[in-house]
Amino acid sequence: MQICSVCSDQTPKYRCPVCKIRYCSLGCYKRHKDTCLPVEQPTPSVPEVKDAVSTEPWTVEDLLYEDDIIDKVPLQRLQLLGQSKELRDLLCNPHLRQLLRSVDSADHKDDAMKAAMQEPLFVEFSDQCLKIVENEAKSLTSTEAEYL
Structure with missing residues (x-):
């Protein structure tokens, strides 16, 4: 731990x-x-495109560093975010929606995240997302946990 x-x-x-x-x-x-x-991290190696017709789509793992994969959340747990009433209530706030749009559209996302993390509303949103995802992980049965 x-x-x-x-x-x-x-x-x-x-x-x-x-x-x-x-x-x-x-x-x-x-x-x-x-x-x-x-x-300083090495530049991730992006798969070479040999021919546009026969190439398979890239996966998230192709673009992530090994350390980032450790933090990957399974799709089943991410889908719980869409079912959360608490999260929907937070997203009714136009200021939070604007913050999320600004982070999403920023050229330098790390700087945008630093700025957003200064906003208590954004921190509350982040904490709620983590609570939803982490609480689900704690309530999984041992069989489900093995699957993840």
């Missing part, structure tokens, strides 16, 4: 988009960001 790289106390829920350390809360992120140093 991992612990927060900032406070060394709680289980981390988030990963710094710049240096990839794990942290547990907004407070830890704020303490960390002053000393954050970017980690």
